[in-house]
Amino acid sequence: MNNLFNNYYELAAIILFVVGLLILLLQRNLIKKIIGLNIMDTSVFLFLAAKGYIAGRFSPIIRDGATDASLYINPLPSGLVLTGIVVAVSTTAFALALALRWYQQYHTLDIDGTVLKNALKKGEQ
Amino acid sequence: MSLLSESGRATRQKFLDWVNADSFEIPQEIVFPPKPDDHGHGHDDHGDGHGHDDHGHDDHGHDDHGHGEHCHDEHGHDDHGHGEHCHDEHGHDEHAHEEPGHEEHAHEEHGHDEHGHDEHGHDEHGHDEHGHHEHLDPPCVPQPSREEVRREQIAAANAKEEEALRERAEKVAAAVKVKEETPKEPGVIRGYTIAAIVCGVLVAAVLLITVALLPQFGSETAPAVNEVSERYLAQGLTDTGAVNAVAAVILDYRAFDTLGESVVLFTATVTVIFLLKQFKRRNGGSVSLDDREHYEGMRSLPARVVFGITVPFILLYGIYIVVNGHLSPGGGFSGGTILGGALILTHLVFGERHTERFISVDLCTKVMAAGLFLYIALKTYHVLTGANGAESVIPLGSAGSIFSAGLIFPLNICVGLIVACTIYSLYHLFTSWKA
Numbered sequence: 001m002n003n004l005f006n007n008y009y010e011l012a013a014i015i016l017f018v019v020g021l022l023i024l025l026l027q028r029n030l031i032k033k034i035i036g037l038n039i040m041d042t043s044v045f046l047f048l049a050a051k052g053y054i055a056g057r058f059s060p061i062i063r064d065g066a067t068d069a070s071l072y073i074n075p076l077p078s079g080l081v082l083t084g085i086v087v088a089v090s091t092t093a094f095a096l097a098l099a100l101r102w103y104q105q106y107h108t109l110d111i112d113g114t115v116l117k118n119a120l121k122k123g124e125q
Numbered sequence: 126m127s128l129l130s131e132s133g134r135a136t137r138q139k140f141l142d143w144v145n146a147d148s149f150e151i152p153q154e155i156v157f158p159p160k161p162d163d164h165g166h167g168h169d170d171h172g173d174g175h176g177h178d179d180h181g182h183d184d185h186g187h188d189d190h191g192h193g194e195h196c197h198d199e200h201g202h203d204d205h206g207h208g209e210h211c212h213d214e215h216g217h218d219e220h221a222h223e224e225p226g227h228e229e230h231a232h233e234e235h236g237h238d239e240h241g242h243d244e245h246g247h248d249e250h251g252h253d254e255h256g257h258h259e260h261l262d263p264p265c266v267p268q269p270s271r272e273e274v275r276r277e278q279i280a281a282a283n284a285k286e287e288e289a290l291r292e293r294a295e296k297v298a299a300a301v302k303v304k305e306e307t308p309k310e311p312g313v314i315r316g317y318t319i320a321a322i323v324c325g326v327l328v329a330a331v332l333l334i335t336v337a338l339l340p341q342f343g344s345e346t347a348p349a350v351n352e353v354s355e356r357y358l359a360q361g362l363t364d365t366g367a368v369n370a371v372a373a374v375i376l377d378y379r380a381f382d383t384l385g386e387s388v389v390l391f392t393a394t395v396t397v398i399f400l401l402k403q404f405k406r407r408n409g410g411s412v413s414l415d416d417r418e419h420y421e422g423m424r425s426l427p428a429r430v431v432f433g434i435t436v437p438f439i440l441l442y443g444i445y446i447v448v449n450g451h452l453s454p455g456g457g458f459s460g461g462t463i464l465g466g467a468l469i470l471t472h473l474v475f476g477e478r479h480t481e482r483f484i485s486v487d488l489c490t491k492v493m494a495a496g497l498f499l500y501i502a503l504k505t506y507h508v509l510t511g512a513n514g515a516e517s518v519i520p521l522g523s524a525g526s527i528f529s530a531g532l533i534f535p536l537n538i539c540v541g542l543i544v545a546c547t548i549y550s551l552y553h554l555f556t557s558w559k560a
Contacts, residue, residue, distance in 0.1 A: 003336075003337050003338070003339070003341065004333065004336055004337040006341050006342055007336050007337075007339055007341065007342045008342070009342055010336045010339060010342065011333075011336055014329065014332045014333055014336055015329075017328075017332065018325050018328060018329040018332070021324075021325050021328060022321065022322070022325045025321035025324065025325065026318060026321050026322075050342060051347070051349050052349070053342070053343050054343055054344070054345055054347075054350060055342075055343030055344070055345075056343075059454065060358060060369070060370035060371055061368055061369050061370065061452075061453065061454065062358075062361070062362050062368045062369075062370065062524070065362070065524065067358065067359050067360075067361070067362050067363075068358075068359070069354070069355035069356075069358040069359045070345075071358075072358050072370065074349060074350055074354040075354060075357055075358065075361075075370040075371045075373075075374050076349075076353065076354050076357065076374060077349070078371045078374075079371055079374045079375040079379060079382075082371075082375060082386075082458055083375075083382060083383075083386055085458070086386040086389060086390060086458065086544075087386065087389055089390070089393075089547075090389045090390055090392070090393035091393070093393050093394070093397050093551045093555075094393050094396055094397065096555065097396065097397040097400040097401055097554075097555075098400065100400070100401065100555075100558060101400055106300060107297065107300065107301075108300070108301075120313065
């Protein structure tokens with residue numbers, strides 16, 4: 001339990017992740033769902049960046065030719081966060097474009113209402 | 126004071142309404158065609174310009190009293206016969222003939238009856254009758270039958286169109302009803318909500334237990350700090366010549382990963398172009414750049430002066446971040462985002478025409494494709510020469526100088542171009558879309 005509060009970066013990441021997940025599941029507006037997805041993305045970046053940190057070390061820019069690995073933090077999670085950000089931007093743009101098409105088609109952003117009603121109708125028949 | 130122009134504010138307001146709306150209403154642009162109830166209005170809309178209730182029946186009455194005989198027209202006889210037939214049906218015939226004062230009243234009733242019947246069939250009939258009498262009565266010249274046929278065709282086409290419009294309106298109304306009626310299904314909705322909350326709580330519990338079992342934040346002995354990252358730090362400078370270890374990782378050791386990212390960005394942009402261009406075509410025919418309404422930019426003079434001064438510096442800063450990617454924090458992705466932000470700012474402040482003088486979405490896609498191909502060519506060369514710089518002609522240079530680290534410098538520029546173009550073209554595509 002004590003460890004839970006020592007890992008406060010990871011704790012914040014988990015809270016953000018669950019908030020984003022609940023927005024994604026409970027909101028009926030497509031734009032708000034996409035915002036929830038972005039909050040989940042952000043929490044993953046925070047988690048990865050936190051995992052790369054090592055207390056008391058420098059950022060991974062080699063200083064004065066000192067290539068001792070014990071001087072610097074882990075550079076790998078930073079590269080992974082970069083990949084994640086790029087993919088998040090791409091999926092967000094794609095999702096927003098699809099939301100616009102949805103709005104053009106149904107004149108509403110309420111995805112649950114339309115989909116659920118259609119499913120219910122099919123179930124009744 | 127608002128920084129946005131009139132159109133900008135309107136767009137923003139529209140967007141905010143759209144996002145914040147709890148009840149999603151059909152925008153005002155969708156005009157519902159008239160319902161069968163207000164039938165007379167529909168007639169007026171179609172250009173007959175004829176007061177249906179009064180004039181039409183006056184004409185009809187004139188026909189009965191012998192004006193129609195002057196014309197000696199087939200159609201006139203048709204009308205006459207039809208009228209008589211109806212009179213017989215409704216039994217108003219005697220009444221109307223005996224008492225001239227009540228004639229109009231009788232005809233009105235008769236007219237109402239006729240209207241109450243079939244909308245579709247009557248529609249054609251009404252059009253026909255009106256057009257015919259309007260032209261025939263004052264000069265009493267017989268019209269060629271071709272004209273009538275054309276009139277009938279037009280009337281039929283009008284009726285069809287109206288029918289189609291009404292059907293579409295009914296469909297939209299049904300869709301709205303679907304949405305409005307959904308809260309009446311509380312079982313499914315409530316079940317889904319409860320399931321979603323339970324799911325969220327379960328995920329939170331599992332992840333919190335995991336966090337509690339993780340090694341302490343910032344510990345040196347965490348399993349993530351392994352020989353891979355140590356190798357990157359210890360050998361990175363001699364292998365790649367890059368002072369920035371992260372740049373060495375993403376553009377040398379794991380360059381295929383970055384190539385994949387760039388392809389993902391390019392694909393996303395192309396997909397958005399496809400999705401939103403179809404939109405334009407469907408809405409307003411073939412929309413060329415000149416026909417489209419251009420975003421004018423801000424009218425505020427202070428904004429124009431301030432951003433006119435700062436945008437070049439923002440661009441310069443972005444270029445600095447890109448070309449120093451192997452020496453300092455940053456690189457193609459961060460610098461490219463700054464460049465894209467500067468382009469967005471230019472578009473926002475100075476308007477579309479000004480920005481399209483030096484960059485447009487078409488140019489963006491070309492630059493992105495060129496950047497991707499250059500990236501692939503450079504990496505192919507790198508792989509063919511042994512992937513460790515041993516046989517490469519390009520020297521690694523002295524660590525810390527701007528022309529060092531071999532291929533990382535040009536690769537950063539490629540990535541920066543791709544990212545800047547992606548950011549700007551996504552912004553441009555989304556803002557130029559019109560509902």
